[in-house]
Amino acid sequence: MPNFPFRLAKVVRRFVAFLASIAVVLGLSACGGNSTASNSDKPVVLTTFTVLADIAKNVAGDKLQVESITKAGAEIHGYEPTPGDIRKAAQADLILDNGLNLEAWFAQFVEGLDVPHAVVSEGVKVMDIGEDSYRGKPNPHAWMSPDNVQIYANNMAKAFAGLAPEHASEFEANAKAYNSRLQEVKDEMVSKLSVLPENHRALVTCEGAYSYLARDAGLKEVYIWAVNAEQQATPQQIARAIGFVKDNQVPAVFCESTVSDAPMQQVVGATGAKFGGVLYVDSLSEADGPVPTYLDLIRHDAKIITEALTGGTA
Structure with missing residues (x-):
């Protein structure tokens, strides 16, 4: 011991x-x-x-x-x-x-x-x-x-x-x-995502922290791991995410700011999907950072998600 x-x-x-x-x-x-x-x-x-x-x-x-x-x-x-x-x-x-x-x-x-x-x-x-x-x-x-x-x-x-x-x-x-x-914020997000075909209506992230946002947006939530832990992203979890992105031709995937995006970059490399950007969840930034308020946070995440999934055409 x-x-x-x-x-x-x-x-x-x-x-x-x-x-x-x-x-x-x-x-x-x-x-x-x-x-x-x-x-x-x-x-x-x-x-x-x-x-x-x-x-x-x-x-x-x-x-x-x-x-x-x-x-x-x-x-x-x-x-x-x-x-x-x-x-x-x-x-x-x-x-x-x-x-x-x-x-x-x-x-x-x-x-x-x-x-x-x-x-x-x-x-x-x-x-x-x-x-x-x-x-x-x-x-x-x-x-x-x-x-x-x-x-x-x-x-x-x-x-x-x-x-x-x-x-x-x-x-x-x-x-x-x-x-x-x-x-x-919600109405704008839903409106912009309405152009997506059904199989592209997916929010693929590192942690399963976006269930409620995905529900608001009418997206299917897919993640590599369910809850942040000391050891994350097993080969099986990464393979599952890769399979989903390939099968559904999901155009973009994401990861949150508090963890490494290395596992999601493996998904990007194996599928050709775009890395859509960094999302925020658990904490605001300092006053001079990108999400100093909750409205900044939710607007940031909605903008990153809609632009990446729609190719900026929404």
Whole structure:
């Protein structure tokens, strides 16, 4: 067992971090009071990742202060909270979760906190993961759908109304205006893709993170692997993707920004399909990057997909 010392050290580090987090929470509980995470006198809303934070800012307007636990570019599936994250959570007035098993990494640390939270995916028509060890579990990437994010925005407006009822009508109006912009993105995407023949109506990606976007767009979702893991892209998975692209003469394939596109480039080399571009899923970019807001993200992905599949003629 040559890796035992390394594994033991990793377990010890995590246990120490957990004890530190508990100490932080106990200390904050003794001090009492929320909204101390900021100098602002506005109620503080804490989200688990940057996509939710941006949507929440559009709904909240200038009436609430919205923050994200994870930073821009972070891989959210395996994130490990720090004592500083627990401090933020203990001092928040409301925590927003995506739900659908996405934030298991955070729930274990905040379950004992006396802070209300809302699950923003509540009411979404859930799609299950189709294979691997995750088969049958909900696909958590529900925000990759303009339709679903309209539900997210409405859920946020309701949660914010409970936090600041004097601004309830403003939150509702903000959500309605934001949802109109989301609907425009979906309608344009569907219209442009309508020219595709049936066998070309496929979204082929590295990870199976685009189920909801494919459903919105009327595309068949095909992927190399179902969920990001330490070891990805077996020869069998690549061969399956190659077979589908060849059989259906799919004109373009894609990969997301947080993983290597090397496996998909093998599909490109074996089929002659075009590599359509990089798609974004789990995180926004920095302010000067390509997708600093959720609307930028979904517009970017819709544009890359429609132009690559239609040859730019849509």
